[in-house]
Amino acid sequence: xxxxxxxxxxxxxxxxxxxxxxxxxxxxxxxxxxxxxxxxxxxxxxxxxxxxxxxxxxxxxxxxxxxxxxxxxxxxxxxxxxxxxxxxxxxxxxxxxxxxxxxxxxxxxxxxxxxxxxxxxxxxxxxxxxxxxxxxxxxxxxxxxxxxxxxxxxxxxxxxxxxxxxxxxxxxxxxxxxxxxxxxxxxxxxxxxxxxxxxxxxxxxxxxxxxxxxxxxxxxxxxxxxxxxxxxxxxxxxxxxxxxxxxxxxxxxxxxxxxxxxxxxxxxxxxxxxxxxxxxxxxxxxxxxxxxxxxxxxxxxxxxxxxxxxxxxxxxxxxxxxxxxxxxxxxxxxxxxxxxxxxxxxxxxxxxxxxxxxxxxxxxxxxxxxxxxxxxxxxxxxxxxxxxxxxxxxxxxxxxxxxxxxxxxxxxxxxxxxxxxxxxxxxxxxxxxxxxxxxxxxxxxxxxxxxxxxxxxxxxxxxxxxxxxxxxxxxxxxxxxxxxxxxxxxxxxxxxxxxxxxxxxxxxxxxxxxxxxxxxxxxxxxxxxxxxxxxxxxxxxxxxxxxxxxxxxxxxxxxxxxxxxxxxxxxxxxxxxxxxxxxxxxxxxxxxxxxxxxxxxx
Amino acid sequence: xxxxxxxxxxxxxxxxxxxxxxxxxxxxxxxxxxxxxxxxxxxxxxxxxxxxxxxxxxxxxxxxxxxxxxxxxxxxxxxxxxxxxxxxxxxxxxxxxxxxxxxxxxxxxxxxxxxxxxxxxxxxxxxxxxxxxxxxxxxxxxxxxxxxxxxxxxxxxxxxxxxxxxxxxxx
Numbered sequence: 064x065x066x067x068x069x070x071x072x073x074x075x076x077x078x079x080x081x082x083x084x085x086x087x088x089x090x091x092x093x094x095x096x097x098x099x100x101x102x103x104x105x106x107x108x109x110x111x112x113x114x115x116x117x118x119x120x121x122x123x124x125x126x127x128x129x130x131x132x133x134x135x136x137x138x139x140x141x142x143x144x145x146x147x148x149x150x151x152x153x154x155x156x157x158x159x160x161x162x163x164x165x166x167x168x169x170x171x172x173x174x175x176x177x178x179x180x181x182x183x184x185x186x187x188x189x190x191x192x193x194x195x196x197x198x199x200x201x202x203x204x205x206x207x208x209x210x211x212x213x214x215x216x217x218x219x220x221x222x223x224x225x226x227x228x229x230x231x232x233x234x235x236x237x238x239x240x241x242x243x244x245x246x247x248x249x250x251x252x253x254x255x256x257x258x259x260x261x262x263x264x265x266x267x268x269x270x271x272x273x274x275x276x277x278x279x280x281x282x283x284x285x286x287x288x289x290x291x292x293x294x295x296x297x298x299x300x301x302x303x304x305x306x307x308x309x310x311x312x313x314x315x316x317x318x319x320x321x322x323x324x325x326x327x328x329x330x331x332x333x334x335x336x337x338x339x340x341x342x343x344x345x346x347x348x349x350x351x352x353x354x355x356x357x358x359x360x361x362x363x364x365x366x367x368x369x370x371x372x373x374x375x376x377x378x379x380x381x382x383x384x385x386x387x388x389x390x391x392x393x394x395x396x397x398x399x400x401x402x403x404x405x406x407x408x409x410x411x412x413x414x415x416x417x418x419x420x421x422x423x424x425x426x427x428x429x430x431x432x433x434x435x436x437x438x439x440x441x442x443x444x445x446x447x448x449x450x451x452x453x454x455x456x457x458x459x460x461x462x463x464x465x466x467x468x469x470x471x472x473x474x475x476x477x478x479x480x481x482x483x484x485x486x487x488x489x490x491x492x493x494x495x496x497x498x499x500x501x502x503x504x505x506x507x508x509x510x511x512x513x514x515x516x517x518x519x520x521x522x523x524x525x526x527x528x529x530x531x532x533x534x535x536x537x538x539x540x541x542x543x544x545x546x547x548x549x550x551x552x553x554x555x556x557x558x559x560x561x562x563x564x565x566x567x568x569x570x571x572x573x574x575x576x577x578x579x580x581x582x583x584x585x586x587x588x589x590x591x592x593x594x595x596x597x598x599x600x601x602x603x604x605x606x607x608x609x610x611x612x613x614x615x616x617x618x619x620x621x622x623x624x625x626x627x628x629x630x631x632x633x634x635x636x637x638x639x640x641x642x643x644x645x646x647x648x649x650x651x652x653x654x655x656x657x658x659x660x661x662x663x664x665x
Numbered sequence: 666x667x668x669x670x671x672x673x674x675x676x677x678x679x680x681x682x683x684x685x686x687x688x689x690x691x692x693x694x695x696x697x698x699x700x701x702x703x704x705x706x707x708x709x710x711x712x713x714x715x716x717x718x719x720x721x722x723x724x725x726x727x728x729x730x731x732x733x734x735x736x737x738x739x740x741x742x743x744x745x746x747x748x749x750x751x752x753x754x755x756x757x758x759x760x761x762x763x764x765x766x767x768x769x770x771x772x773x774x775x776x777x778x779x780x781x782x783x784x785x786x787x788x789x790x791x792x793x794x795x796x797x798x799x800x801x802x803x804x805x806x807x808x809x810x811x812x813x814x815x816x817x818x819x820x821x822x823x824x825x826x827x828x829x830x831x832x833x834x835x836x
Contacts, residue, residue: 085717092717173771394753394761399777404703405741407779410752412765 105130112140114401119387121198121208122148122155133170138163146195147188148212149376154191159184169418177423180446185430206398211382219375222367222578239347239607241614246339250618253332254625260325261629267318268633273640276311280304280647284654292658301655308648315641322633329626336619343615347607363580369498370567370580373529377518381475381484384460390477392454411451419452428464442466453477468492486518495531505554506539509563523573531565560584672731673822679724680805681814690798692722694791696729701737701744701790702783707773740786741779748782 100107109129116124127142140161147155160183166176194200201209241247283304290297389395392413399406411420428444444464450456459476471488490513497508512533519526538558565582679689698712716726737744752761764770774780813819 079720081718082720089714089717171768171772172766394758399779402703402705404738405745405779407741407745407748407777407782409774410761410776410778412758412762412776414762414766417766 108138116145117197118206118398118401119208120145120148120155120383121196121201121206121212122146123195123197133165133167136165136167138165144191146191148196148198148208148379149372151194151196152191154189154195155187157184157186157189158182172418173420174418175421176418178425180423180426182426182428182430185428187430207386208383211379211386215375215379215382218378218573219371221575222371239350239610239614243346244339244343244611244614245346246336246343246611246615247618249332249336249339250615250622253329253336253622256332257329257622257625257629260329261633264318264322264325264629264633267321268636268640271311271314271318271640273311273315273644276307277643277647280308280651284647284651287651287654287658290658292660298655298658301651301658305648305651305655308644308651312641312644312648315637315644319634319637319641322630322637326626326630326633329630333619333623333626336622340611340615340619343611344604344608347611348604350607363578365500365584366565366567366582367578367580369500370529370565371578373516374518374527374567374569377486377516377527378520378525381486381518381520384475384484385477385482388449388451388453388460388475388477390454390480390482392452413452413455415455417455419450419455421449421451422456423449440467442469444471481522482520483522484518484520486516488514488516490514495533505557507563508537508539509533510535510537512563520573525569525571525573525576527569529567531563533563534561536561536563557584670822672728675724675728675731677813677819677822679722679728680802681810681819682722682724684722684725686799686802686806688720689722689725689802690795691719692716692725693729693732693798694795695719695721696726696731697733697790697794698784698787699726699730700733701740701787703774703777703780706780708784737783740783744782744786745778746782747785748778748780751781751785752776752778 105128108131109126112129113124113126123144123146125142125144125146126140128139129141130139132139140163141159143156143158143161145155145157147153161180163180164178166178169176198206198208198212201212283300287297287301387397392415394410394412396408396410399409413419424447426446426449428446430442430444431440442464443466444462446460446462448456448458448460450460453459453475454477457478459474459478461475462471462473464471468491469489471486471490473486474484476483476485492511493514495509495512495514497506499505500507509531510533512531512535514532515528515530517526517528538554538560540554562583565580565584567578567580569576569578571577679692682689684692695712695716699709702709715721716723751757761776765776775784
């Protein structure tokens with residue numbers, strides 16, 4: 064080919080640099096390349112568009128047909144399907160036809176500037192047969208969409224709302240072990256204490272030695288009855304007897320005081336038995352398997368896990384927008400194109416007064432809701448200023464859609480350093496998706512209703528509100544739940560509620576916002592559950608009270624009787640002896656007054 | 666299997682061609698660009714055109730390509746790292762920004778970390794590769810080249826039909 068057959072050293076200076084013969088084949092190769100491009104350009108562009116769209120959105124983007132008409136600056140897409148990044152078998156949107164007017168010149172700078180897109184036959188939320196999620200299945204690994212998906216999922220998981228613990232079994236009572244009741248040992252201890260007190264009092268009473276004193280006083284009284292008034296010794300003996308009686312009375316008084324204190328202690332012990340019985344009631348009640356109604360908020364417990372989802376999804380799109388449409392003019396990286404080799408990162412270098420890498424100046428959207436119904440609803444929307452470099456475009460991205468039952472708008476203002484993303488939508492007359500109520504095996508179908516969404520992400524501060532209103536709510540329960548007692552009770556409490564007014568709010572710093580969920584069902588469910596369960600709970604509680612009573616009442620009565628008997632016996636003994644002492648003292652004093660004629664002798 | 670036979674054929678074909686060691690080394694260097702950098706890029710079209718138009722060993726180019734494809738895969742993390750540092754270097758930002766906003770240049774995908782990193786690496790690697798390859802070919806031809814040419818193995822390999830295809834592009 065080089066024709067050099069001379070010795071190498073001698074021919075080095077004459078070696079030709081170019082193979083002119085290869086120009087022909089090279090041109091042929093070039094022509095083949097052009098022809099292949101002409102044949103396969105649409106297919107390549109379609110594959111590339113699908114690939115880039117899938118990468119950006121984190122969900123499969125499928126295009127049935129794409130036609131490039133660069134001579135007229137037009138790109139036509141037919142049968143566009145964008146899967147939902149969050150739901151496995153649902154599409155985010157479908158479009159029958161999209162026609163884009165493209166600026167051809169920026170393509171030489173690898174920039175895509177679309178002056179206008181007209182989209183027809185848009186449909187939202189349609190079903191699909193295969194799982195179209197990509198980012199959700201990547202476990203946060205690959206690409207910007209995967210990372211954003213993982214971040215938003217983690218963000219949503221921070222809202223740990225305690226679930227309403229409604230057991231699905233019957234109300235039942237565990238076996239009541241008498242050894243775990245506190246009344247029985249308390250009654251036993253009280254009985255022992257009473258017996259001990261009785262013995263102590265008896266000992267003290269015997270220690271008073273009232274018998275000799277009384278006998279001595281009786282003897283003195285007999286002597287005085289026969290003594291004369293001048294018998295000084297008898298008089299003195301009488302006075303001494305009175306003094307001994309008084310001292311004996313004082314000892315009786317001290318014993319009486321002691322008995323009263325002891326009786327008060329025993330009475331306190333009896334009251335302690337009542338307290339112990341109440342504790343046993345509480346313990347026995349704790350053995351009941353009752354549904355808990357102690358969740359901080361019934362509404363939060365029931366609806367927060369579901370209510371957080373719309374926020375999570377809107378935040379996903381907002382964060383994607385922030386990643387792909389960052390403010391400022393600094394170089395920015397994005398995941399490179401998919402290929403067998405490592406994708407690497409594509410770094411973009413925006414330049415002042417230059418065109419952005421991507422710009423969609425205007426898009427007009429028209430779509431039908433309920434296209435198969437007799438009166439399909441026609442909607443129209445617009446999108447302006449969607450760009451990869453908001454600082455270059457200089458205006459925020461805005462989106463709006465209006466229709467008979469729809470008003471929606473969004474603005475992504477990434478022009479300045481702190482991005483502000485705002486969105487709001489009210490959609491009425493649509494069939495809201497049914498969902499399972501967490502914590503209880505109930506299925507809530509809101510039916511047709513109205514939803515409202517307000518979303519504002521200002522820098523790292525979020526304020527968002529999500530509302531669902533419906534007046535024809537229907538409830539369903541699973542078969543296993545239907546057979547349980549609790550299931551029946553909850554079902555009777557909830558099935559009668561036909562209105563739904565649910566509002567969820569999020570506010571605060573994005574990394575740790577506050578979530579508040581309120582609904583008309585909160586109070587209704589709680590009240591009706593308590594009302595319905597009240598009778599059941601009362602019956603169950605009476606049952607456990609009866610069990611406790613059967614075990615402890617006999618012991619309490621025995622202790623009470625014992626205490627009462629001891630108290631009565633001790634008081635009777637004291638009263639009897641005191642009466643004897645008082646009577647003797649009275650008779651002695653009377654006789655001394657008779658003997659002395661009322662004159663007080665020294 | 667066919668690829669291995671073809672590779673061996675390319676290797677022997679190039680080593681025993683009438684081309685000079687310099688032509689063979691230049692071909693391998695150009696082929697290394699195809700192997701080290703991601704293939705579907707404009708600079709590789711230029712490399713391919715150069716391989717066809719310049720009077721270098723086309724077989725050497727194919728050999729270089731085949732040899733350096735696996736090396737390219739292995740070194741991709743290194744290329745990514747090089748490209749990342751180059752593209753985000755503060756001192757080069759003005760240059761990259763100008764290049765990025767110049768027509769046609771962005772179509773080279775220079776702003777991809779792996780493309781730029783591998784291209785820079787291939788360029789820097791080209792000079793030592795050229796001289797090392799040329800020296801190796803000279804030594805080979807001077808020492809065991811003739812004995813290999815006379816071996817049965819060589820004759821068997823070169824007798825296959827694939828060799829005829831190669832001969833269409835021999836230098």
